[in-house]
Structure formats: C-alpha cells, structure tokens
Amino acid sequence: MFQFVWRGGYLATVSVCLAVLLGVAITMRPQEAAAQSNLRPTVSVTSPSNGAIYPAGAAIPFTVAASDPDGTITWVGFYVDSVLRSSTTQSSGPYSTSLSNLATGVHTLTAIAWDNAGGWTQSADRTVTVSSSTVVNQPPSVSVTSPATGASYLAGATIPFSVTASDPDGTVTWVGFYVDSVLRSSTTQSSGPYSTTLSNLATGVHTLTAIAWDNAGGWTQSADRTVTVSSSTVVNQPPSVSVTSPTTGASYLAGATIPFSVTASDPDGTITWVGFYVDSVLRTSTNSTPYSTSLSNLATGVHTLTAVAWDNAGGWTTSADRTVTVGSSTGVNQSPSVSVTSPATGASYPASATIPFSATASDADGTITWVGFYVDSVLHSYATSSPYSTSLSNVATGVHRLTAVAWDNAGAWTTSADRTVTVGSSGTPSNQPPAVSLTAPAAWATFTAPASITVSATASDVDGTIAQVDFYANGTLIRTNTSSPYTFSWTNVTAADYSLTAVARDSDGATTASSTRDISVRPASLPSTAVFVPSSNHATAVDRYVLEVFPVGADSTVANPVATRDLGKPAISNGECRVDISSTILALSPGTYIATVTAMGSGGSTQSVPSPQFTR
DSSP states (O other), X not given: OOOOOOSOSSSOOOEEEEEEGGGOEEEEOOOOOOOOSOOOOEEEEEESOTTEEEXXXXXXXXXXXXEOTTSOEEEEEEEEXXXXXXXXXXXXXXXXXXXXXXXXXXXXXXXXXXXTTSOEEEOXXXXXXXXXXXXXXXXXXXXEEESOTTEEEETTOOEEEEEEEEOTTSOEEEEEEEETTEEEEEEOOSSSOEEEEEXXXXXXXXXXXXXXXXXXXOEEEOOOEEEEEESSSOOOOOOEEEEEESOTTEEEOTTOOEEEEEEEEOTTSOEEEEEEEETTEEEEEESXXXXXXXXXXXXXXXXXXXXXXXXXXXXXXXXXXXXXXXXXXSOOOOOXXXXXXXXXXXXXXXXXXXXXEEEEEEOTTSOEEEEXXXXXXXXXXXXXXXXXXXXXXXXXXXXXXXEEEEEETTSOEEEOOOEEEEEOSSSSOOOOOOEEEEEESOTXXXXXXXXXXXXXXXXXXXXXXXXXXXXXXXTEEEEEEOSSSEEEEEEEEOSEEEEEEEEEEETTSOEEEOOOEEEXXXXXTOEEEEEEEOOTTHHHHOOEEEEEEEETTOOTTTSOOSEEEEEEOOOOBTTBEEEEOXXXXXXXXXXXXXXXXXXXXXXXXXXXXXXXXEEO
C-alpha cells in the first residue's frame, strides 16, 4: 500500500486504497477531521426511486429532502452525472425539479445542500435508466397465501403470514406485511418465499394485506384476508360440501341406478358425517371417504338431491341443490353438445383462401347422427361420422359467422357458439406481425473489454415465416440473421453500457422489436473497490466517508469534483472497510483522474492527499 500524510488533527489516521481489477491498487490516507462548531445539513434524494426506468424524452421528477440541525438550508443543487442541472435557494422543502431530454443510458443523480454557516453535504447516489424506446412499467402482482381467509386463532397464537409476489418485467424489491393497514414487518428479498409471523394480536377480527414494490417504483396491494383472534376458544369454521354426481338436469329411465357422489372438507378440523338427501329426506349417510352412494327405484318425476356435511366441532353445511329427472318408461333424452374447434375466432384469411372448419360433438345418452356446418346461418355442408370437419372456399370478403349444429339418435339437436372470421378484400391476408424476444445475454450482465458476447433471440410468425432478425446495440445494427437459430458471437466489444434489441421481420414485411436488455462492458483494469483502514476513533468520531474524483492536475483542495460517492460508514472486517465503487467509476467520461476520500464527523471534515492517477 502507498502511504499518505493527512492534514488536520481531529480524527485518528485512516489508510485508504482503491482496489482495482487485475491487481492494480491506488492507496491514500485520510486526514483527520478538524473540529468545527457548525453541524452539517442532511440531504437525500427521495424521487425517482433507485434503478427506475424511463422512456426517452420522459420528464423525470427529481425531489430532495434536506434539513439542518442547527440552522437553515440556503441552497440545494440537483446534479446529473456530477453536472449541476438546477438549484434552489428555498429555506424549506419540498426541493424539487424535473429532468427532461436525458440521453439514453444509465444516469447518476445526486443532490448537495448548503446551510447558513457554509456547511454542505452530498447525498447518496440514485441511478435511473433512460431507454431508447417507450418502456411502460408493469406493476408487480402480490397475494396473501396464508393464513386462510376467515381463519380463527386463539389469543396468543403465532399466526403464519405468507405472500407470493412477482414482477412481469423486473424484480420485486420490497414486500410489506400489514395488519389493519399498519405495517408490521417487511423484507427486501428479490424472490420468495415472502413470509413472517404474527404474535400477540388483540382479540377480534383483523385484516391482513401485503404490498409489493418493483425495481421501477411500481407497487401493488393484495386483496384482503381476515382472521379472527378469540379470547378463549377458536371459532369453528363450518365445512364445505358439494354434489359432484349426477350432473344437474340429468335424465334417467325409471328403475335406473343413479350414482350420488359428494366432496366435503373442513378448513380447521375433520369431516365426521355426510348425509345424502333426496327431496329433503335422508336416504343414507357415511362417516368416511369416498362420500358416495347410489339411488334406485326413484319415482318418476323431477327430484332434488342435496348433501349435508358435519365436522368434528359440530358445524354443518348443506350443499347446493342438483335436480334429476326420472322418466316413466323410456329415458328423457339429453341433448348433444357441440363446439367449433377451427378456425380460431377472429382469424383473418385472404380472399379465395381455403378455410378449415372443424367441430367436436358428443352425446351423453346416445350417439351423434349428423353435424351441419353453417356460414352466416346457411348450411354449407355436413358430416355423419367423426371427424366432423369440412373446408370453406370462395367465401365472400367481409366478416362471417361460423356455427355447427349436432343431432343425436333421439332427434335432439344443439347449436354451437359462434366463431367469426374475416376474409380480406385482396389476395393478401391481414398480416399478423411476428413475435421476437432476446434470450441472451442476461439483462444487466457485466463483461470485461474487449468482450465476446453471445447474443441470441427467438422469433416466430403465426401466419407466415421469419425473413430475418436484426440485432441492435444502442440503436446501431450489429448483425442480421436470415435463418434460425438466431444467434451470433459479438466480439471485440469496447467498454461502455449497451442497450440490446432484436427486430424480427416476417415474410410479409411486418416487423416487431423485442424489449431491450441492458448490459455493461467494463474496462479491463478499472478501480472497483474502495478499501479503508479505519481510524482508531472510527466508532465515535466518524459519521461517514465520501469519495471524490478529480481530473488529473486539479487541486483537490479547491476544485469541484467530477464525481462523488457517499461511502457511508462501512463495517470493519479484518481491520478494513470495503465499498464497491464500480458504478461511480463506470459513470466517468474517458480520461485520467485522481481520487480522495474525506472523513466526515460531527466536528468537521478533512480530505486525504490525492491518490495516484488512474485512467477510465
């Protein structure tokens, strides 16, 4: 390590270095902070959220919170990539501005606040990404999975509180667990399971909800679940029960044996008895699964079937009714079922195209004898055996309604639901655009220059073929593939941040662009970690450390830094403090720089001797 002499005498000596890739190291020693009477202001960026994504041209809200413990705020500056964009001299908040026309890419937002005694503080960084195309963030989804809604617990019980959360276009960054709209706990896990436990809830009914936030600042609140906490014994939840057989409306011959089956369950106990009722009269019962019986010698006519289930705590529930008809001699015929399976509803075809027309048909108590195919309620053709299909040709241009009618061996018939198709006015169909998505590299992947990166995409077209897939980096074409697999190796990639997209073109000329994937290619030997040997009074006199970067040749004691980073007050491990500063270094423009670290405490601050120079 290089050693440096520090100016001042308030803080004990601290040795600092910048650890870099490939073993390069930059070392410095912080100066001791001189005691001053003024307490510095506090400042933090409150909006946008860290990691937020905006489309090119969007107006980005930039809001700051600032206060001074022993005076007033006299100036707040809003910085983008270490360049002052605007400022305000308000003495109180809210301190805000808006950013417009930011270049596409990743930007670092910071704020600096000055107080009436000349003290100043710089906030921690927030990064935002401006995309080259319109990005509409999709909010996350979240739902409570445990406890069951309506569940009951004894006073003092520990209640499991579990949540599922996901984000279709990013990651979940925070999940909060709420009881009666009050936050009880939270987690910043990026993936589930998300869970906590609740204890010592007051007796009564409580509403449980969860809120999930994603990496782009979107949030969603779950549906409510209610639980009851009892002061003595658990409030019993009644069982659930339903008839599964026979189907409602079914018909049987006189003398037929009719299956009667039931499902039953209990959320907080066990099923102890299930009774089978015909026209409100108990026919039989059981106390074990499967819950089923059979009915015979029912009188002719319509009958109502119900089931009643009891649980181990004395709760009971009656199922919904099902009706069956028993005929006097021959069975009451059940109508057949029929549905169109092809073409898809809403499908488009060119004029003179041949359109496949298929249906499925079945009969619960007989056989299918005839299926007719209708276009706009006019019979086109028919089939008397399976498969039930035909084809349509020379259909007039316009929108047409397709239906099928099925007849059974007892003379009953059923008409299917409609399906509509559109026949175009020329020889070309109404073309549907292709689908395309990038599969490699992974979003936010990091590489070292000169990089070799595998870039891949999948592409398909529902009504044609893929003619080509074009690959773009920051809007510049880097490759065209005209056949599958759509993959290639992008070589000698220089250090920079890149937004990758794929554009698929189909055989009819329609195009679709994939969503972007952002990656970063870093220089081969760039400082990435600040390493501190903390002072002996690190625990009592130092509030935080601040990294400042200057152009080589600048006087670091008077010059404005081109980049800063609030390093906080890191934990000590093996006598050192380590902080990743790669994002700060990567945000620098190409050039040669020096760096310092300032030790800051309630009594003042002091700055280290500059480090050896390094090149970005």
